[in-house]
Amino acid sequence: MARRINLSRFVPYFFLIIPLLIYLIWVIGPTIYTFYLSLTDWDGLSQPHFIGFQNYEKLFRDPVFYISLKNNIKWLISFITIPVVAGLALAMALSRSIPGERFFKAGFYSPMVLSLVVSGLIWSWMYHPANGLINSVLRSVGLDFLAKGWLSDKNLVIWAIIVVAIWRQVGYVMVLYLAGLAGINPALIDASKIDGCNAWNTFRHVILPLLTPVTVIVVVISIIDSLRAFDLVSVMTRGGPYNSSSVLANFMYIEAFNNYKMGYGAAISVVLFLISLVFILFYLTRVLQDELEY
Amino acid sequence: MSVKKTFLSPWRSLLFFVILLATLVWLLPFVSAILTSMRSNDDIITRGFLALPRQISFNSYKVAWTRGGLSHYLPNSFIITIPSLVLTLILSSLSAYALARFRFRGNRLFLYMYVGGMMLPFQVLLLPVFRLTDALGLYDTYWGLIAFHTAFQLGFCTFLLRNYMRTVPGEILEAARIDGCSELRIWAQIMMPLTLPAIAALATLEFTWIFNDYLLAIVLLRTDALKPVTAGLATLQGQYVTDWTVIVAGALLATIPTVLVFLFLQRYFIEGLTLGTGK
Known part of the structure; x- marks a missing residue:
């Protein structure tokens, strides 16, 4: 009997061992190893040599x-405002029975199915200075002065790319809020109406507070996604013109894989990691709170 | 939600038209892409984007498929996606079971590791993984990419499946244990069938994510013949710089698999997206 109990203590580890090892080797280990690489002059071919904080000194002067x-900050701020507000508004509008609601929902989340590469290509063509849809339409209605080189103007380019990211994100946020709204007890809303709340007050003081858990997740996801930004920039501009649309991930990729400065690239990764760590820790403490409730 | 049968009051009709308009604007990129792919490049350049096409042709699709290389890029995407998907789902359901149903030293720590890892911008791992893949002799092979996808998606899948498995009533498992059922059999014959809805939702979502990956493919693969369709499209773009009809036709072809998944498994896809929030 005593032996049986002893053995059963190992059961969870038996289930965990393989996935955990893979995870440690491919995810956790590399995260730590990045710190070491950032202190070396690794070029991707020869052995890395330790050079202290030189990469960081160079980075902070670059x-x-x-x-x-x-650009990452612009992306982040746009992401936690526009898609969140638009997604919530759409979810509110589409959660009541409106004719054609299925079509509307599908319309808004369809961009999510496309890869970022495909989205980037399709939009690059929309932005095409001479024959793209946007400039063609602007010219045909006499708004020639608005027809710009969307991806070649260094003041516009990052915003033009962020628009594509927002185009994909709104449907995602809408889906999350729709699920959140479906989980709200209708009795609460009826009660607020009986108490004399108008539609806005019901939304502001009953629905919105009840949606807080969804909002937290939406905001965390949006922040993480904005730090992950790479594909759109890579496909649409490669960071150009003159680095004006560069984001950290793209900057890192170019330094590491085009210029073979892997140590330098690792230093950029570390900065990216430290920024995301703030939000990861915030989220983990939320998870901890939830877990302690039962 | 209180359903009031005010049938299209003026305010609601206005709302309806605003949403209709917004949806149509949202779909414009698709319209632009589809119209472009069915015309010839000369036709667009000489007569403008808004002109009625002189003739409709599917030649751009043919060029993208054959000379553009989509005929081998697309199968590659499946060769990479399917094993990654299967492996990550099996492995994460194992670790999710341990984390969901057992109290043991390290449970909390491992859970946090998975959650923390799932939120990491994976660019952070790129250089060490590149080095690791190379050291293991897996650089420029399908397996190098499959191994990383499997490992990286473990975080998200384990977290979601663990939360789902916690909702299974303990009495069922207890009854099986009393009947002398081994833990492995409980996992395989009781837990897995009960978790199937979550796994279906997760599979749909993960399929799209792995299929749509671009960065890892360009870092871990060099040979053109091995590239998945995302990386292939970037090559195609470089090849047909000015011939947008071919690029756009290629992009649309590349989307077909995920669109099919979405059309037929839409319910699961949406469930997958919301799994993380609904607890």
């Missing part, structure tokens, strides 16, 4: 780093 960081 103008492209600051352009990339600013």
